[in-house]
Amino acid sequence: MDLVSRFQCYVKETLGIQKDDKLLLAVSGGRDSMLMAHLFLVSGYACFLAHCNFHLREGDADLDEELVKAFALQHGVPFFVQHFQTTHYAQQYGLSTQMAARELRYAWFEELRVQQGAQWVAIAQHQDDHIETVLLNLTRGTGLQGLQGILPKRDRVIRPLLFLSSAEVTRSVQQLNIPFRDDQSNFSTKYARNKVRLEIMPRFREINPEFDQVMAANIVHFQETYELLQSFILPIREELFIREGDLIRVRRSKMESYISRLPILFELFKPYGFAKNILADLQAHWESEPGKVFHSPGYELWLDRDDLLLKRKEENPAMSARLEISTGTRCFSFADNQFEMTVTDAVTLCRAENVLQVDIGKLQFPLLMRFWEVGDYFCPIGMGGKRKKLSDYFVQRKIGRYDKKRIPILVNGNGDIIWIVGYRADNRYRMTESTKKVVTLVCK
Structure with a gap:
C-alpha cells in the first residue's frame, strides 16, 4: 500500500475523520508538518494552515513562516499566523520556554479552530515522538497512564502521522520533493527529549534493531492494560x-x-x-x-x-469576602444569602434561627459580615455569658470543615461576634428590659 493510501486508511479508520470534516493543520515548516499538510491536501480534505512564530530563533523563525505561507499560497489554502513573545510569557508565568510555547500554541489553535468552524486540530507527531514520550515518562514516574505515549486522538486534537517512523517521514519528503526547514534546536542535547532522540534511542537500536517495532507493540499493550484498569475503576468511582x-x-x-x-x-x-x-x-x-x-x-x-x-482549592473566602454594613443599610447580599435590616422602637420576640434581634445601643457601626477565622469565639445565648470557640461550637453542631467556612458571621465594630448566621446569637447583644431600639436582621 502506498503512503497516501496508508494515510487515508489511518485517518478514516483509526481517527474516524469524515471526508467533509474541516481541519486546522498546525504547520511549523519542519519535515513532519509539511508532509502532513501535503497528505491532507492530496487526499482532498478541507484544510487551513496555522503557523506559530515564537520569535526564539532570530531570523530563522521568520524564514519558517515565509516557507509555510508560500506553501499555502501555492496550494490555494487559507493561512493564519500568530506571533508570540514566548520568552516574556515564560518569565511572567515561571515556565520553561518549551512549556510556554506549548501553552501558547494550543490555546491559539483551539481559539482559531472554533473561529473558523473546524472540527479538528492536526498535529504532526510521528511514531518516534510516540516512543520518546514513553521513555521520558518512565523517567518522570507517570505510571501506566504515561506509558500510553501520545494518544492518536484526544478531544479535538488528532495526530495523523503516528503510523509513520521518523525515517519514513524523511524518506517521503525527499521522494515527494516537499519543501521543509530544519529547526536547528532539534539537534541540540540541551533538551531532555533531544537527549532521548539523539543519544538513548540509538543505543537501544544497537541492542535490538527491531527496537521501534517492539516498543510500538509494548505501547499497545500498555494502552490495553490501562483501558482494562479503567473499566474496573470507573464504575467504582461513579458509585462512590x-x-x-x-x-x-x-x-x-x-x-x-x-x-x-x-x-x-x-x-x-x-x-x-x-x-x-x-x-x-x-x-x-x-x-x-x-x-x-x-x-x-x-x-x-x-x-x-x-x-x-x-x-x-480556591482562595480562602475568609480572607477575601468581607462586607461592611452601615447604619443606613436596609438590604444587602452576602454568601448567596439576602438580608433585610430594620430598626424599630418595639418588637415582638422572634425565635427563628434566620432572624437576629439585638439592642442597637450596643452596636458600633459599621458592622462587618465575613466568614469564620481561626481563634473566633462568642458568648452564646443560653450559656450564662461563658465564652465558646466557634470551632468547638461547629463540632458540637456537627458542622463539617467545609460547611463551616461558608457560614456568614456578623461582627460588631469592636470585633465582637454578634451572630453565627442561621445558628446562634451572642448573649452580650440580646434585647433586655432597658432596650430602647431593636435592630432586626432577617436572612432570607
Whole structure:
C-alpha cells in the first residue's frame, strides 16, 4: 500500500475523520508538518494552515513562516499566523520556554479552530515522538497512564502521522520533493527529549534493531492494560463519588472495603492529583478523630465524621469576602444569602434561627459580615455569658470543615461576634428590659 493510501486508511479508520470534516493543520515548516499538510491536501480534505512564530530563533523563525505561507499560497489554502513573545510569557508565568510555547500554541489553535468552524486540530507527531514520550515518562514516574505515549486522538486534537517512523517521514519528503526547514534546536542535547532522540534511542537500536517495532507493540499493550484498569475503576468511582455542586462527597461506610488497598485508592483519586504517600497518610488516619485535611496540588480532601469531602482549592473566602454594613443599610447580599435590616422602637420576640434581634445601643457601626477565622469565639445565648470557640461550637453542631467556612458571621465594630448566621446569637447583644431600639436582621 502506498503512503497516501496508508494515510487515508489511518485517518478514516483509526481517527474516524469524515471526508467533509474541516481541519486546522498546525504547520511549523519542519519535515513532519509539511508532509502532513501535503497528505491532507492530496487526499482532498478541507484544510487551513496555522503557523506559530515564537520569535526564539532570530531570523530563522521568520524564514519558517515565509516557507509555510508560500506553501499555502501555492496550494490555494487559507493561512493564519500568530506571533508570540514566548520568552516574556515564560518569565511572567515561571515556565520553561518549551512549556510556554506549548501553552501558547494550543490555546491559539483551539481559539482559531472554533473561529473558523473546524472540527479538528492536526498535529504532526510521528511514531518516534510516540516512543520518546514513553521513555521520558518512565523517567518522570507517570505510571501506566504515561506509558500510553501520545494518544492518536484526544478531544479535538488528532495526530495523523503516528503510523509513520521518523525515517519514513524523511524518506517521503525527499521522494515527494516537499519543501521543509530544519529547526536547528532539534539537534541540540540541551533538551531532555533531544537527549532521548539523539543519544538513548540509538543505543537501544544497537541492542535490538527491531527496537521501534517492539516498543510500538509494548505501547499497545500498555494502552490495553490501562483501558482494562479503567473499566474496573470507573464504575467504582461513579458509585462512590457523589457530586454536590462544587463539592464531591464520598460516604466513609462505602469506602471501607477499599481503604486498605492503596493501589485502588491511588487509581480512584488519580484524577484529583493525590500522590500515594498522601493516600497512605489517609489510610493511617482513617480511624482517628475527624478534621484531618489531605492536599494535592489542586484539591483538598477532608476526613469528616461520615464522609470524605473533596473540593478544588480556591482562595480562602475568609480572607477575601468581607462586607461592611452601615447604619443606613436596609438590604444587602452576602454568601448567596439576602438580608433585610430594620430598626424599630418595639418588637415582638422572634425565635427563628434566620432572624437576629439585638439592642442597637450596643452596636458600633459599621458592622462587618465575613466568614469564620481561626481563634473566633462568642458568648452564646443560653450559656450564662461563658465564652465558646466557634470551632468547638461547629463540632458540637456537627458542622463539617467545609460547611463551616461558608457560614456568614456578623461582627460588631469592636470585633465582637454578634451572630453565627442561621445558628446562634451572642448573649452580650440580646434585647433586655432597658432596650430602647431593636435592630432586626432577617436572612432570607
